[in-house]
Amino acid sequence: MAVIHHTTLKPTKLELLTDWLPSRPWYRGGPGVPVLTKSGGFRLDDPKGEVGIEFMVATDTSTPEHTAYLVPLTYRAAPLDGAEHALLGTMEHGVLGRRWAYDGCHDPVLVAELLSLIEGRSQAQAQSIDDTPDHEVVRSYTGAPLTLDGFTPEPVDDERGTRLAAPHGTVLQVHRVLRHVPERPPRCPEGAIGHVARGWQAPDGSRPAASFMTLRSA
Numbered sequence: 001m002a003v004i005h006h007t008t009l010k011p012t013k014l015e016l017l018t019d020w021l022p023s024r025p026w027y028r029g030g031p032g033v034p035v036l037t038k039s040g041g042f043r044l045d046d047p048k049g050e051v052g053i054e055f056m057v058a059t060d061t062s063t064p065e066h067t068a069y070l071v072p073l074t075y076r077a078a079p080l081d082g083a084e085h086a087l088l089g090t091m092e093h094g095v096l097g098r099r100w101a102y103d104g105c106h107d108p109v110l111v112a113e114l115l116s117l118i119e120g121r122s123q124a125q126a127q128s129i130d131d132t133p134d135h136e137v138v139r140s141y142t143g144a145p146l147t148l149d150g151f152t153p154e155p156v157d158d159e160r161g162t163r164l165a166a167p168h169g170t171v172l173q174v175h176r177v178l179r180h181v182p183e184r185p186p187r188c189p190e191g192a193i194g195h196v197a198r199g200w201q202a203p204d205g206s207r208p209a210a211s212f213m214t215l216r217s218a
Helices: 013-023 108-119
Strands: 036-044 052-060 066-074 087-093 097-103 138-141 156-158 161-166 169-174 194-198 209-217
Touching: 013 052, 013 066, 013 097, 036 108, 036 161, 052 108, 066 108, 066 138, 097 156, 108 138, 108 169, 108 194, 108 209
Parallel strands: none
Antiparallel strands: 036 052, 052 066, 066 097, 087 097, 138 194, 156 161, 161 169, 169 209, 194 209
16 A cells, blocks of 8 residues: 655656647647646555555646646655666655656656556555555456567657557556546447546646556557
8 A cells, every 4th residue: 555645846846748748749738838637546555565556647827728647656665677768757755865757658667566556455545544445446347368578668759649569469558648538437438448537636626537557449
């Protein structure tokens, strides 16, 4: 079980994202820097208790459409070997000391636990409260059991988001730009064999919801 420390971070997560988001091919902002607000998300537990895993919704309010981005993040006490290209930066945590923050799609711990969530073997956890399941997260899966032995994530970013080859010839699509859907809870998209969905708090006070990830046969 992850322990949530309510303490200081220097720089903050949103400060790291302000510098990093405009470098992504799926970024929808203009030439200026994004103005970000944390709008929700959830966490997953690392079974070994070593890696912090968070799926943050960050909304950019600098443009009229107020774009909501999904940002999977991992937090580590030491650098992740071979993942220098996925490093957002380091933060000084008021309790844990220096933490290395990564684009979680490149972190094998996050990807393994995300696939476990989709399959129904893991439980989503509240973003900011210890030992509290997040029952707003919905998931589905209709495929064969996912075997992760020896699996290494190799994500590809493009204007549509982040795509990862997953076990058994499947493809995991992480929807970086969240598109509100009217169904509550959001259904598994047509043609997908699995998905994860949730709502978030928009700056105007509304509660949109969307599929965060979908899993499809290749």
